[in-house]
Structure formats: C-alpha cells, structure tokens
Amino acid sequence: MNEKILKVKEAIRKTEKVSVKKLNELTVALVGSPNSGKTTIFNNITGLRQHVGNYPGVTVEHKIGEREYKDFKFRVIDLPGIYNLTAYSEEEVITRNFIINEKPDVVINVVDASSLERNLYLTTQLIELGVNLIIVFNMSDLLERKGVEINEGLLSQLLGAPIVKTVGNKNIGTVKLLEKTIEAFTDTQIKKKVNINYGEEIENEIARITNLLKKKEKVLLKYDIRWISLKFLEKDTIILKELKTFLGKTFYEKAVKLLSKSVNHIKSIVRDEPETIIAEARYGFINGALKESMLVKKGSEFSLSDKIDRVLLNRFFGLPIFALIMWLVFQIVFKIGDYPTRWLGIGFNRLTELLINIMPEGLLKSLFIDGIISGVGGVFVFTPKIILLFSCIALIEDSGYMARAAFIMDRIMHKIGLHGKSFVPMLIGFGCTIPAYMCGRTLENRNDRMITMHINTFMSCGGRLPIYILFAGTFFAKNAGNVIFSIYLIGILIAVLFARVLRATRYKGESEPFVMELPVYRAPTVKGIFIHTWERTWQYLKKAGTVILAISIIVWILFTFPRIGEASTRDYNSQIQSVEQSYADGVISEELHKSKISEIKAEMASEKLEFSAAGRIGHFIEPVFKPLGFDWRLAIASISGIAGKEVVVSTLGTVFSLSGTEKESEELRAAMRNQYNPLTGFNFMLFSLLYFPCIASLAVFQREAGTKEMFFQAGFTLGFAWTVSLIVFQIGRLFI
Amino acid sequence: MKNIKNQNKNPGKDSNKILLACALPGRKYRIVTIYGGYGLNSRLHAMGIIPNGTVTVIYQTWGGPMTLAVKGVRIALGRGMAQKIEVSEVSE
Numbered sequence: 085m086n087e088k089i090l091k092v093k094e095a096i097r098k099t100e101k102v103s104v105k106k107l108n109e110l111t112v113a114l115v116g117s118p119n120s121g122k123t124t125i126f127n128n129i130t131g132l133r134q135h136v137g138n139y140p141g142v143t144v145e146h147k148i149g150e151r152e153y154k155d156f157k158f159r160v161i162d163l164p165g166i167y168n169l170t171a172y173s174e175e176e177v178i179t180r181n182f183i184i185n186e187k188p189d190v191v192i193n194v195v196d197a198s199s200l201e202r203n204l205y206l207t208t209q210l211i212e213l214g215v216n217l218i219i220v221f222n223m224s225d226l227l228e229r230k231g232v233e234i235n236e237g238l239l240s241q242l243l244g245a246p247i248v249k250t251v252g253n254k255n256i257g258t259v260k261l262l263e264k265t266i267e268a269f270t271d272t273q274i275k276k277k278v279n280i281n282y283g284e285e286i287e288n289e290i291a292r293i294t295n296l297l298k299k300k301e302k303v304l305l306k307y308d309i310r311w312i313s314l315k316f317l318e319k320d321t322i323i324l325k326e327l328k329t330f331l332g333k334t335f336y337e338k339a340v341k342l343l344s345k346s347v348n349h350i351k352s353i354v355r356d357e358p359e360t361i362i363a364e365a366r367y368g369f370i371n372g373a374l375k376e377s378m379l380v381k382k383g384s385e386f387s388l389s390d391k392i393d394r395v396l397l398n399r400f401f402g403l404p405i406f407a408l409i410m411w412l413v414f415q416i417v418f419k420i421g422d423y424p425t426r427w428l429g430i431g432f433n434r435l436t437e438l439l440i441n442i443m444p445e446g447l448l449k450s451l452f453i454d455g456i457i458s459g460v461g462g463v464f465v466f467t468p469k470i471i472l473l474f475s476c477i478a479l480i481e482d483s484g485y486m487a488r489a490a491f492i493m494d495r496i497m498h499k500i501g502l503h504g505k506s507f508v509p510m511l512i513g514f515g516c517t518i519p520a521y522m523c524g525r526t527l528e529n530r531n532d533r534m535i536t537m538h539i540n541t542f543m544s545c546g547g548r549l550p551i552y553i554l555f556a557g558t559f560f561a562k563n564a565g566n567v568i569f570s571i572y573l574i575g576i577l578i579a580v581l582f583a584r585v586l587r588a589t590r591y592k593g594e595s596e597p598f599v600m601e602l603p604v605y606r607a608p609t610v611k612g613i614f615i616h617t618w619e620r621t622w623q624y625l626k627k628a629g630t631v632i633l634a635i636s637i638i639v640w641i642l643f644t645f646p647r648i649g650e651a652s653t654r655d656y657n658s659q660i661q662s663v664e665q666s667y668a669d670g671v672i673s674e675e676l677h678k679s680k681i682s683e684i685k686a687e688m689a690s691e692k693l694e695f696s697a698a699g700r701i702g703h704f705i706e707p708v709f710k711p712l713g714f715d716w717r718l719a720i721a722s723i724s725g726i727a728g729k730e731v732v733v734s735t736l737g738t739v740f741s742l743s744g745t746e747k748e749s750e751e752l753r754a755a756m757r758n759q760y761n762p763l764t765g766f767n768f769m770l771f772s773l774l775y776f777p778c779i780a781s782l783a784v785f786q787r788e789a790g791t792k793e794m795f796f797q798a799g800f801t802l803g804f805a806w807t808v809s810l811i812v813f814q815i816g817r818l819f820i
Numbered sequence: 821m822k823n824i825k826n827q828n829k830n831p832g833k834d835s836n837k838i839l840l841a842c843a844l845p846g847r848k849y850r851i852v853t854i855y856g857g858y859g860l861n862s863r864l865h866a867m868g869i870i871p872n873g874t875v876t877v878i879y880q881t882w883g884g885p886m887t888l889a890v891k892g893v894r895i896a897l898g899r900g901m902a903q904k905i906e907v908s909e910v911s912e
Binding site for chain 2: 167168170172198199200201202205206318319356357359360363364367389390393394397399487490491494495498504597598599600601602603604
C-alpha cells in the first residue's frame with residue numbers, strides 16, 4: 085500500500101477522533117479466544133465499572149467498562165471469545181465489524197501463553213487487519229513452570245506488536261498493560277505492518293486481486309486492501325456481500341470472475357482449498373517466529389489435567405459423576421436456596437401486613453398489595469436462587485468442567501440434534517425456566533441456543549408442580565405420583581421431538597460441529613465468580629423492577645376492574661357485620677364465626693372475579709376452550725397462569741368461592757370432582773405443561789433472544805398446547 | 821470411504837490411512853485430508869487441526885466424542901467430525 089493512502093487514512097482517523105472525543109479518551113477493544121482469560125483481564129482493568137450491552141439485532145452480548153489511569157480515560161470493550169476472524173459465526177463477525185467500523189484506538193489481543201502456537205493464530209489475523217495491536221501473554225506464570233523462555237523483544241519485533249506478560253487471576257501486569265496501551269495510543273508514528281507470506285501461489289493471486297481492487301481504493305478506504313483481497317480469496321461471504329454493494333455490479337462481476345480463476349489456479353497447483361493453504365501459512369509464520377524467539381525445556385503441564393480427565397471423562401464414571409454434580413447444583417439452588425427465598429417471602433408478607441395496617445382502605449392499597457407486591461415480590465423472592473445458580477454455573481465454567489460436561493453429554497444430546505452443553509439449561513428448567521433461559525448463554529452457537537431455549541418450556545418448572553399436585557391428587561388419588569411423573573416424561577419427550585422439528589425447519593443446518601477446547605483445569609477466582617454472578621443477577625432484578633412491575637399492574641387491573649356495584653359490596657359488608665354482631669352477643673361459637681366470615685369473603689371474591697375484566701374474558705373466550713373440555717373457570721385459571729403457573733391454583737380457589745388455604749384444599753378438590761372428570765383433569769395438566777411458563781419468562785426470553793423469537797415462543801407454545809389438548813379431549817371422549 | 825477421491829499429496833507416505841474416528845489413544849497421527857466445506861475447514865484450522873499437522877489421541881470413547889492433543893491444547897472432537905478427517909500414524 086502506498087504512503088499517500090496511509091496518510092489520508094491517518095488524517096481521517098485523526099479528524100474523527102478530534103471531532104468525537106477529547107484527545108485523552110481512548111477506546112480499547114479486547115480480543116481473544118474463549119479460554120484465554122480475556123474476561124479476567126477485562127475485570128482487572130475495569131473492576132466493577134462495567135455494564136453489559138447487546139449488539140442490536142443479535143443475542144451476543146458485549147461488555148463495556150471504564151478505567152481512568154493517569155490523564156487518560158479508557159473505554160474498554162470486551163468482545164466475544166473467538167478462535168478465528170472468518171464470517172462463520174456471529175461472534176466472529178461482530179468482532180471483525182467492530183474493529184473495522186468502530187476503529188478502536190488500541191486492540192488488545194489476550195492469548196494463553198501456555199499454548200502460544202494455537203493462540204497466535206488469531207493474532208496473525210489481527211495483524212492482517214492492520215490494527216494498533218498489543219499482545220497480552222496471559223497466564224505467563226505457566227510459561228515459567230513449563231520451563232519456556234521467550235525473547236520478548238525479538239518476538240514482538242517479529243509479530244510487529246508490543247507484548248505484555250500478565251497473570252490474570254493474580255492481577256499481575258495490569259498496570260504495565262495500561263502503560264503500554266497509552267504508549268501505543270500516543271505513538272503517532274505509522275507502524276510498519278508485518279506481512280505474512282502465504283507462499284508463491286497465494287501471493288500471486290493476492291497481488292492480482294489487490295491490483296484490481298486498488299482501482300476502487302477510495303470506496304474501500306475503511307479496509308486494508310491486502311486484507312480485503314485475502315478475505316476475497318477465502319470467499320468470505322460477508323466481504324463478498326460488502327464488495328457487491330461498494331463496487332457496483334459490473335466491477336464486482338469482473339472481480340468475481342478473477343476470483344474463480346484464482347481459486348481454480350490454486351487448486352490445480354496445490355490441490356487444496358485456499359483457506360487451508362492460508363491457514364498453513366499462518367501456522368508456518370507462527371512456528372517460524374516462535375522457533376527464533378522461544379526456548380523450550382521439555383516439560384508437560386497437562387499431566388495433572390489429563391489425569392483428572394481420565395476420571396471425569398471416563399466411559400463408566402464420567403456420566404455418574406456428571407449426574408452427581410448436576411444433582412448437587414440442583415440441591416444447592418432449590419433446596420438451600422429455598423431458605424433465603426422463604427425469608428424473603430416472609431419479609432414481603434410483613435411488608436404486606438404493614439401496608440394493610442398503615443394504608444387507608446381503597447384501590448391504591450389493593451394495587452400495592454394484590455398487584456405490585458404479589459407480582460414483583462413473587463419474582464424478587466427468586467433472587468437467592470438465581471444468585472446460587474449463577475455462582476454454581478460460574479464455578480463450573482471457570483474451573484473448566486463445563487467443556488467436560490458438554491463432552492460427556494454430547495453423545496446423548498447429539499442424537500436429538502443438540503449440543504452437549506444444552507443439557508445444563510434443560511436440567512435447570514425443571515427448577516425454574518427463567519434462569520434456564522439465561523443459562524442458554526453458555527451455548528455459543530445461535531441455532532443451538534434458540535432451540536435449547538424454545539424447548540425449555542416443556543421442562544416442567546417448579547411453578548407447575550402445584551397444578552399437578554392439585555389435579556393429580558383430585559382425579560387420580562392413588563396413582564397421583566405416577567400421573568405426575570408421566571406429565572414430566574411427556575414434557576421431556578415433547579422437548580426431544582421439538583428439538584428435532586425445530587432443527588429441521590426453523591433453525592436448519594449449521595448445527596455447531598462439536599469441536600471444543602478442553603481448557604486446563606484451573607482454580608476459579610472469587611472475584612471472577614462474583615462478577616459473573618452479580619452481572620446476571622442484576623439483569624434479572626432490573627427486569628423484575630421494570631417489565632414485570634408493569635405486567636403486574638396490568639394483571640391487577642384486569643382482575644380488579646370493573647368492580648362490583650356498591651349495593652352488593654354493602655350487602656356483603658352487612659352480612660359480615662351481622663355475623664360479627666352474633667359472635668359478640670355470644671350466639672355463635674368462635675369456630676362458626678370464623679368459618680362464616682371466610683365463607684362470605686370467599687363468595688364476595690368469587691363475585692368480584694366474575695365481574696372483573698379477567699372474569700369476563702374467561703366467559704368470552706370460553707368457546708375457545710370448550711373443544712378442549714375446559715369451562716370458563718379453567719379458562720380464567722389458564723389466563724391467570726400467564727402471570728405465573730403457581731397462580732392457577734389460587735385462582736381456581738377463588739372461582740370456586742373458596743379461599744385457597746391448606747385447610748380448604750379438600751373442599752376445592754371436592755368441588756372440582758363434581759365439575760370435571762379425570763380426562764379433563766389430565767388434559768388441564770397437559771395444557772398447563774405445554775404453554776409458556778409465565779409472563780416473566782417471556783420477558784426474559786425477549787431479553788435473551790429478541791422480540792421476534794419471544795413472540796414465536798409464545799405463539800407456538802399456545803397453539804401447540806391448544807392442539808394437543810384438543811386431540812386428547814376429543815379422542816379421550818370416545819372412550820369415556 | 822470408497823467414493824472419496826484421493827486428494828493426498830504424497831501417496832507414498834500414507835499407506836496406512838485411517839479415519840481419525842478409528843484412531844487409537846496414546847498414538848500420534850499426521851492429518852492427511854479433511855473432507856469439509858469452507859466453514860468446517862476454517863473452524864478446524866483455527867483449532868489447530870490442519871493437513872500435515874499432527875495430533876495425539878488422548879482419549880477415545882468409541883462411538884462418542886474423543887479428545888486430542890493439538891498444538892499444546894486439548895481439543896474435544898465430535899464423532900461426526902472425526903469421521904471426516906483422514907490420518908496416518910506417525911511412528912516415533
């Protein structure tokens with residue numbers, strides 16, 4: 085590339101910088117492979133001053149953090165962990181586009197120093213991009229342990245970028261990294277770019293393509309011409325698309341013609357695809373550089389890790405150990421987590437009591453108690469479980485076991501068209517679907533993630549269990565346990581079925597090939613786990629505070645308005661008064677007094693519900709539920725189930741004019757037995773299993789996967805639940 | 821295997837070609853050919869699996885995935901992938 089163009093580019097860069105921000109502010113992008121310790125370095129630089137953002141339209145998250153050092157203000161972006169800079173995965177494209185479009189002032193490439201040869205592969209691609217690069221040799225303490233000596237100066241010269249050694253989990257080298265970053269930022273000299281030689285055949289073709297593209301250099305200004313020629317030669321899909329728009333049709337076609345000629349020429353000589361030859365050359369470049377600058381005194385750091393793997397991946401022990409670990413996680417989250425959840429529940433009850441006492445009677449009071457506290461509180465009380473769950477997940481991820489779990493489950497999950505890692509979110513789905521959706525993030529491939537999230541609905545969450553207990557207990561007294569188990573099993577089978585259907589239709593092909601790095605086992609750091617957990621918990625709480633608050637208010641309005649007339653309210657009140665009067669006069673016993681009062685109150689609640697919008701909707705949509713064998717009561721219960729499946733049981737209590745405390749649940753059962761047959765009972769359980777778990781889960785789904793996917797999830801689960809229940813009822817009816 | 825055309829550059833060296841899926845643990849192999857498209861090729865290359873490169877099989881589950889030592893890193897490889905990679909044993 086000639087000097088003139090470089091100068092123009094530099095000038096553009098400078099004017100942009102001056103106009104957008106002050107001179108001592110700099111943007112730094114962190115790039116590295118998933119196990120390089122990139123996030124640890126990010127945490128070391130920014131501490132807790134970070135927040136998570138999503139790229140518009142995609143689910144991959146990125147983290148932005150800030151740091152002030154000396155007179156400089158660093159804006160640090162933690163880009164997704166990648167191995168490559170092709171157009172093959174979403175993460176790679178995001179990283180590449182960020183570097184090309186946002187032009188970070190400095191790019192920090194974090195590499196695992198204990199496996200330089202493989203890790204520097206990404207580095208070579210960053211060098212090709214022509215960025216202002218700093219290479220971080222993380223976990224450099226392992227180098228010494230391995231007996232490896234590196235001539236840093238020489239290697240940095242060969243790679244054309246400064247090298248900084250760090251030990252991320254001990255926070256060593258962070259300050260030095262900041263110093264180097266400032267140095268790279270303030271150094272106005274145009275650095276000489278290191279070019280990797282790809283061998284005669286490729287170089288000839290690159291030269292040919294470069295010559296052609298140079299004619300359009302002005303429109304391609306944001307790219308390095310050699311880099312774009314190389315990507316063109318690799319048939320990079322995104323670059324092809326961009327070139328098509330930038331170059332204009334005729335020029336583009338000319339270029340493509342040249343390309344296919346080049347590719348054929350290369351194939352005829354070396355009988356390999358260009359991407360393979362290019363990759364070989366990159367490894368050749370790395371090997372050459374390392375050979376000159378690195379001295380290895382033979383030793384192996386794998387012995388311990390391999391020994392652990394021999395047990396944890398064992399054909400016979402691997403699966404039981406994994407099952408045991410999952411069982412432990414489940415126990416910790418849902419058993420131990422139950423205590424703080426209960427305490428929070430008690431806290432909210434106290435708050436409710438306090439409000440009952442201090443707030444004046446009226447709508448506002450009802451809004452706070454029945455709407456906001458029961459809605460938002462119902463989500464907040466799960467916080468301890470969320471914290472415990474994500475601590476466990478962070479522990480499993482950071483220690484290196486997650487990759488092993490995927491390895492063990494791959495054989496089974498592969499059969500249903502999923503990735504080994506999908507197992508963990510599905511298991512968590514039996515507890516609560518919300519953290520299960522969030523756990524889907526551990527899957528790197530978007531298709532895998534979407535399928536795992538969509539089928540997670542069919543894992544019976546804890547909120548559905550009260551419904552099963554009520555209905556199975558009511559209609560299948562002796563076989564209740566077996567019936568509940570069969571519902572769980574049906575859910576799993578449908579999940580498996582749907583995984584295959586979704587893979588074959590909506591998320592075709594592109595199943596993540598199972599190629600995964602098994603990182604060396606490491607002791608996780610408290611700080612890393614804390615930051616991981618905190619970040620996810622905070623997102624959950626934010627959701628509870630905003631969307632779920634709004635939804636709770638809407639649900640409350642539906643169940644409260646329009647209100648029953650004053651006359652009937654007065655009627656109930658006078659009834660209550662007369663009972664109170666007779667109790668005060670000693671005409672009736674205390675027990676009778678209590679039961680009469682609750683009877684009147686329950687009747688009032690029932691009338692209120694029928695009169696409310698929700699009740700009317702229940703009546704209105706009864707025709708929709710009729711073919712399934714559900715009457716308006718079950719329709720209302722299903723609607724209330726949108727707020728949370730636990731609510732279904734209490735709503736049924738209300739519609740049957742009972743206040744749903746433990747004592748009266750036998751009465752509710754009797755009332756239901758009068759109204760429905762076992763077929764309807766089973767069918768309702770099935771219906772509750774199949775439609776989306778709750779509105780809060782949909783809100784989380786939206787956050788994790790986008791609005792479109794959320795509506796798809798809501799639509800297909802509702803449609804599917806309706807269809808299955810219809811078939812079961814219509815066929816079952818023939819036999820009863 | 822029958823319909824796969826021979827792409828190998830040095831036929832003389834690789835008289836004992838086998839699929840990586842059938843490779844034995846503890847032994848070292850040289851990669852001869854990867855039968856993949858652009859996507860799979862790039863991904864495997866980025867993980868260090870590349871023609872003429874060597875891999876050592878660490879663990880075989882026979883029927884499930886396997887683990888390999890590649891360029892100083894442990895890699896888990898699904899069976900489907902391992903069936904698309906042709907290797908020949910390297911005697912040390």
